[in-house]
Amino acid sequence: MTLDETVRATSVPGYVRTLSQQEELPLLRDHLLRLDAESRHDRFNGFLDDSFIERYAARCADDGTVIVAYIVDGVVRGAAELHPPEGDSLPEVAFSVEASARRQNVGTVLFSRLIAEARWKGYKSLRITTGAENHAMRALARKFGANLQFRHGESTGTIDLAKTPEDELADLASAPFKAGRALLSFNSTCWKLISSMYPNRAA
Numbered sequence: 001m002t003l004d005e006t007v008r009a010t011s012v013p014g015y016v017r018t019l020s021q022q023e024e025l026p027l028l029r030d031h032l033l034r035l036d037a038e039s040r041h042d043r044f045n046g047f048l049d050d051s052f053i054e055r056y057a058a059r060c061a062d063d064g065t066v067i068v069a070y071i072v073d074g075v076v077r078g079a080a081e082l083h084p085p086e087g088d089s090l091p092e093v094a095f096s097v098e099a100s101a102r103r104q105n106v107g108t109v110l111f112s113r114l115i116a117e118a119r120w121k122g123y124k125s126l127r128i129t130t131g132a133e134n135h136a137m138r139a140l141a142r143k144f145g146a147n148l149q150f151r152h153g154e155s156t157g158t159i160d161l162a163k164t165p166e167d168e169l170a171d172l173a174s175a176p177f178k179a180g181r182a183l184l185s186f187n188s189t190c191w192k193l194i195s196s197m198y199p200n201r202a203a
Helices: 021-036 037-044 050-062 106-119 136-141 165-174 186-195
Strands: 015-018 066-072 077-083 092-097 126-133 149-151 153-159
Touching: 015 106, 015 165, 021 050, 021 077, 037 092, 066 106, 077 106, 092 106
Parallel strands: 092 126
Antiparallel strands: 015 066, 066 077, 077 092, 126 153, 149 153
């Protein structure tokens, strides 16, 4: 399975795929503009007007940011952003999910796919920053191994991408959610591991 394939998530009505560069500006922009005031505050750690969001989306489309989108009926309802490193900084990730798509495992689906994209690009670690009041994002980041520190009104941490597939499966087995829901169909890493263990069944 390649990273540019369209992949359906088993626990949500939409699907997840990586946007092409030509799609990024209109689809990401319109998604961010649809965020309600609370969601916009959580995403950008403060309320920002529409003109800022339009400029922000345009920059993402131009600077090599990877956008993994959760799409329902052709409309982006959630987005995970992988921003390229600047200078000596780490690549940074950011997430946003519209109210209609919450509590459907969308954040976990997007985070898993984004980590796969980051590994494909050869990144060894990621940086994540979230507002102090964005409890859902903080919980999601911790689920994927982020060590968050709070200061200056923000929680900042890093995610180590050097874990092996065996380590990830062990984490999933000990996590407080069903492994069947967490082992998503698009997770080619897990499938490759299982295939190597049972080559006759994979044939």
